[in-house]
Amino acid sequence: MTKIEKISPQSLAEAKRIILSGGVVGIPTETVYGLGGNAFDDGAVKKIFEVKGRPNDNPLIAHIHLDYDLSKIIDYDTPCAKKLREAFLPGPLTLVYPSTNKVSPFVSCGLNTLAVRVPSHDGAQAFLREVDVPVVAPSANLSKHVSPTSALHVYEDFAGKIPLILDGGECEGGIESTVCDVTGDIPIILRPGLITKEMIEQVCGACEVYAPVLKAGDRAKSPGMMYKHYSPRCQTALFEKGALSNAKSRVREELDKGRKVAVLCENLLLKEFVGIDAQMLDLGSSPDEMATNLYKLLRQSEKIADVLVAIEPSAQGGVMEGVMNRLKKACLSTDINAKS
Ligand code: AMP
Ligand code: MG
Numbered sequence: 001m002t003k004i005e006k007i008s009p010q011s012l013a014e015a016k017r018i019i020l021s022g023g024v025v026g027i028p029t030e031t032v033y034g035l036g037g038n039a040f041d042d043g044a045v046k047k048i049f050e051v052k053g054r055p056n057d058n059p060l061i062a063h064i065h066l067d068y069d070l071s072k073i074i075d076y077d078t079p080c081a082k083k084l085r086e087a088f089l090p091g092p093l094t095l096v097y098p099s100t101n102k103v104s105p106f107v108s109c110g111l112n113t114l115a116v117r118v119p120s121h122d123g124a125q126a127f128l129r130e131v132d133v134p135v136v137a138p139s140a141n142l143s144k145h146v147s148p149t150s151a152l153h154v155y156e157d158f159a160g161k162i163p164l165i166l167d168g169g170e171c172e173g174g175i176e177s178t179v180c181d182v183t184g185d186i187p188i189i190l191r192p193g194l195i196t197k198e199m200i201e202q203v204c205g206a207c208e209v210y211a212p213v214l215k216a217g218d219r220a221k222s223p224g225m226m227y228k229h230y231s232p233r234c235q236t237a238l239f240e241k242g243a244l245s246n247a248k249s250r251v252r253e254e255l256d257k258g259r260k261v262a263v264l265c266e267n268l269l270l271k272e273f274v275g276i277d278a279q280m281l282d283l284g285s286s287p288d289e290m291a292t293n294l295y296k297l298l299r300q301s302e303k304i305a306d307v308l309v310a311i312e313p314s315a316q317g318g319v320m321e322g323v324m325n326r327l328k329k330a331c332l333s334t335d336i337n338a339k340s
Helices: 009-020 041-050 080-088 122-131 151-158 197-204 239-257 267-273 287-304 319-330
Strands: 003-006 025-027 036-040 062-064 093-098 113-117 164-167 179-180 189-192 235-239 261-265 278-283 307-310 335-338
Touching: 003 009, 003 062, 003 151, 009 025, 009 036, 009 122, 009 164, 025 122, 025 151, 025 267, 025 307, 036 041, 080 093, 080 197, 151 164, 151 287, 235 239, 235 319, 239 261, 239 267, 261 267, 261 287, 267 278, 278 287, 287 319
Parallel strands: 003 164, 025 164, 062 113, 093 179, 235 307, 235 335, 261 278, 261 307
Antiparallel strands: 025 036, 093 113, 179 189
């Protein structure tokens, strides 16, 4: 049986018992919910990969509380990492440090680095203080499915498979943390998120974005970025912003076939679909709102529609890099990038 418990001294004590005996617990953060396990415990780490169905070359992020001694889990610090911690932590930024043999070898899947994050969510901090070990916590969704932004989403994917989900309310951030490699002189963004390239540049003077062109047999710097991900369990079609009329035609075609259609678009475009019998999913207006709403709406789409027609929002850069990164992967499953 899987319990959902609000965060309280009792539920935190129960979470601690589970984590320190090698189990896994669903935990809230300000980005998405995580599936947490003790980073020092091989069995717990393996269990996380098993229960998620996560490919075993996709490394995990270790979560620590604000006062946890970082030197217990990394080999050495870098000046650029120090500046980024001061500017953005606690918060939705994961830093990749040089690290070998400090936590379970299964955490980093053979890489000589460790990704570390200090979440700002009060419930996550309380939980991490209670257990006082680094907790690996990938997003608490079955591999490839949409990431969870509420305790109920975690329940949908893991009911009966994990003993406890700590309920810390709906996640405000909505998309996963920015992952940034700080092992060299210049920080490199491996996964875009709410802490943007521009924000990192302001602090460190420079910032690169990892965009690999891989040949067969090459290993990506951040393997998780190579997979189809975040996908609702319905057919999907993503249209570029200039292709509104194509998107509308597609909606009409699907409706004519008797299929249920959901349309995911920014608030500004809702009026374009008045009189068309599709379920409208309003992403919102600002980039931050769109990040907050994205996964909730993708989860909704699979419940109400046979096909999701998504339209690229007009805003670009900053947080939209993270939003579009997720939306493109979510729509990789079937037909994509219908151009104008
Ligand atoms: P998730 O846990 O589902 O949010 O995914 C974690 C992301 O962090 C994936 O894209 C991983 O590839 C990436 N990641 C975790 N550890 C490392 C690492 N040591 N080096 C590079 N990327 C990492
Ligand atoms: Mg994930």
